[in-house]
Amino acid sequence: MNVDQRPTAAQDFAGYLRAYHADAVDGTEPIEEVWDRYHLPDGTHRVNGRIWDREKILGRARARRSLGAPYELYIHEVVVEGHRAAARYTFGTPMLWKVQSATDVAVFAEMDDDGRVARTVMHSASRPGWSGSGGESPFDSAAAPAADTAPAPPPAVGAEPTPAQDPAHYLRAYYATGYNPEVPVAEAYDRLHTPDALHEIGGKLMQRSGVLKAMEEGRKRGHVYPVEVHETLREGNRFAARYATSRDGNPKRQQEVLVFGEFAPDGRVRRVRFLLEPGYGSV
Template sequence: MSTAHHTLAAEDFTGYLRTYHADAFDGSEPVEQVWDRYHLPEGTHVVNGKVWDRKKLLRDIESRRALGAPYELHVHEVNVEGRLAAARYTVSTPMLWKVQSATETAVFAEIADDGRVARTTTFATTGAGWSGAGGETTYDSAARPAPGTVPAPRPDAGVEPTPAQDPAHFLHAYYADGYDSALPVAEVYDRLFTPDAVHEIGGKTMQRSGVLKALEEGRTRKHTYPVEVHEALRDGNRFAARYTTSRGGKPSKTQEVFVFGEFAEDGRVRFARFLLEPDHGAL
């Protein structure tokens, strides 16, 4: 066996990611046994917008085992609230010298009463990468503030109290107010984000000036983006949400988005990474 202890999702979601991948890629146990140890056999799993049944999931494990290659697992972000969990991680496989095939995955999961994963919704994209964590700091659960430790906005903070402490409320306000031409765009931004907030949108990093420009351009084109939040959770000062939005509410313009972020002490958002529905390079 590949691991001495098989950590279930309810015990430690980071540990589950590590032990599940170790057992799945090891090859010393039947894939059915490995999968059912960590997941409900009848669970529902969606990968890049498509339902994967148990047969397809097991076939994917078999394909990875057939490579017979070592791997590196880098867990970047983990958020857990109650029986919901969200994580972002990368699995890399050596190709040539320090170049690797890297699959970046973001997953939202519901944990069953028995500690196993009941369902997942996943984005995954594969491309060439470099050995290591890709410049990111590996996730350290010990560095995460305990739930409930983010202070409420201070009366002297100089900004209007913000809904950013609630991820779903923040997303609705960002899309509704951000594209509302009747509201000063800079005031909207400064109500929701800290001045030094960093945004990563579809892999592109932006700060205040870039976001303001994008919002202004959207307003000029009279764009609107209704939002439907499917899952949202907060873990200390971190949050994650899965939602869909569409330009003008048109079904043909609908896109699913995963967001991982952090709150500042005054309740505003200081970092947000928006993962857009994958197309090129998606599994």
């Protein structure tokens, strides 16, 4: 594929991730030209809570290219809404046999009118691992998110919206009812989730019984978790969001969380993954 055929982030976000990494790692063009092909030169980028300027990003890219090592890129999930996108992917560098250094990345991006990336917020965490997709099925860019089937009816006057109508409502309700001692934990959970819903929190997979136990323990410790939602996206039955919270409501102890999820046809959540900003403990 020649340069003119490379997709912009606005045209195909998964394609942009593949093309940018291919050009940055395996390409021979100057890194500056590669970066500016896909990103605005004066765009803003935050990685693990810190602002990275263009020179720092280019320095990291040069260092990776200088290794002369192959790479593996697995895109796990993409959600696009208008000029914004969110994605989860793993970037791996094979080291010895099937052992590799893997970096798990979650990114929220905003695209400029010319299709290039203008802003990103990213969580990035490196770990040793095995060559491969880490047990997840690679994202198929031809498989669009499922359209809403049998959407929940509009709420009655004065009633709260269902989670399917607003990802931000889901997050606020999840924490508000989950840690409200006046609402039974099972009731709080079942309002928002299907019985077989899967939760991944800080890398730990949990099902209904595990989540209920965690809520009970949090209530005993007096956790409250007020939620400040920064950004939400929804595409069909998938959603993604960025928000901040702290277990005691103190803004100075807030952690940022990136979340990716999937709604069931009845409007409840059937899969949700909470990615914590590196350096913080579990939600």
